[in-house]
Amino acid sequence: DQQVKQNSPSLSVQEGRISILNCDYTNSMFDYFLWYKKYPAEGPTFLISISSIKDKNEDGRFTVFLNKSAKHLSLHIVPSQPGDSAVYFCAASVAGGTSYGKLTFGQGTILTVHP
Amino acid sequence: GAVVSQHPSWVICKSGTSVKIECRSLDFQATTMFWYRQFPKQSLMLMATSNEGSKATYEQGVEKDKFLINHASLTLSTLTVTSAHPEDSSFYICGGRRGLGEQFFGPGTRLTVL
Numbered sequence: 001d002q003q004v005k006q007n008s009p010s011l012s013v014q015e016g017r018i019s020i021l022n023c024d025y026t027n028s029m030f031d032y033f034l035w036y037k038k039y040p041a042e043g044p045t046f047l048i049s050i051s052s053i054k055d056k057n058e059d060g061r062f063t064v065f066l067n068k069s070a071k072h073l074s075l076h077i078v079p080s081q082p083g084d085s086a087v088y089f090c091a092a093s094v095a096g097g098t099s100y101g102k103l104t105f106g107q108g109t110i111l112t113v114h115p
Numbered sequence: 116g117a118v119v120s121q122h123p124s125w126v127i128c129k130s131g132t133s134v135k136i137e138c139r140s141l142d143f144q145a146t147t148m149f150w151y152r153q154f155p156k157q158s159l160m161l162m163a164t165s166n167e168g169s170k171a172t173y174e175q176g177v178e179k180d181k182f183l184i185n186h187a188s189l190t191l192s193t194l195t196v197t198s199a200h201p202e203d204s205s206f207y208i209c210g211g212r213r214g215l216g217e218q219f220f221g222p223g224t225r226l227t228v229l
Contacts, residue, residue, distance in 0.1 A: 036220075043119070043208050043220035044159070089159065101147055101212050105158045 003027045004092050006106035013113050019077040021109050023090035026071065030092035034103070035064060035075045038087045047088075048075070080113045087111070117143040119211045121221035128199055129229055136194045136224045138209030144189035145211030149218065150182070153206045165192055199228045 005024045013019045021035075031052035036044035050057040050064045050073070057064050063076045077084055087110050091103040118141040128134050138148060147166050151159040163179075165171035165186035173179045181203075183195040192211075196203055204227050210218040 034217075041206070041223060041225060043121075043210075043222045046217055046219065049217070101218065102149070102161055102164060103159075103210070103218060104161070105151075107158045 001026075002107070003030075004090060004104050004106040006088075006090060006109050008109050009107070010110040010112070013080045013111065015082055015113055015115050016079045019075075019080045019084065019111055019113065021075040021077075021088050021090075021111065023073045023075075023106050024071055025073075025092050027092070027094075027104075028071070029094045030104075032093045033064070033066060033073050034091045034093070035062070036089045036091060036105075037084075038089060038108070040087075044089060077111075080111075082113045082115050085111055085113050117141075117211070117213065117217075117219040119145075119209065119219050119221040121207075121209055121224050123224060124222060125225040125227075127227045127229065130200050131198055133195055133197045134199055134226060136196075136207055136209075136226075138192045138194070138211070138221050140190045140211040140213075140219075143211070143213045143219075145192070145213055146189065147212045148186055148192040149210040149212070150184060150192075150194050151208045151210065153208060153223075159208060162194075196226065199226070201228045204228045 034049040035047040038044045048062045066073045087108045089108045090106045122137045150162045153159045163171045163173045171184035186192040208223045209221045212218045
């Protein structure tokens, strides 16, 4: 049962344009969401997160939007740069209880930014 | 951000042998450490959660007798793959969390079992 889904395995974008990566989840208990960037044979690097009490969080070129009613979040990168090319994972967690801090990851989306 | 290291970065072993992977939080105390595995082109799957000084909590389907986890200090957790078989070949990643904060990941360990 894939509770966090990234339905686009890959995305190709021109340098300078906006990259939009999407993520859907099914577990309504999730209340904290994160985006990670990962290069091959390396561990994920934290990018940005959002709590369920917000619908938007911005950090430089990265903005995450959360639509709780649709159980959907997206990561916007603008402007996209070739160095952004990597695999992007969204992850979700539940605050509190025994599940606190446990991350459930999506399958990842390979982003390629062309010069 | 905080730094998490893993050792070794890659290991090749014969079937039936045991392999130990170390995960260290270098500049923070990780009250909780998580172990994940990732198969090629797939997501990171949580294997177990360990709190310093207590037994690890394993996810459903993960054999605790095969994947031994020790979290003896606030900066070190180890994962031992016992009697490794080719199907255990994977990319193993640890994550460390300080208190209620973010989780930071190590660079991963590539295990190949021949």
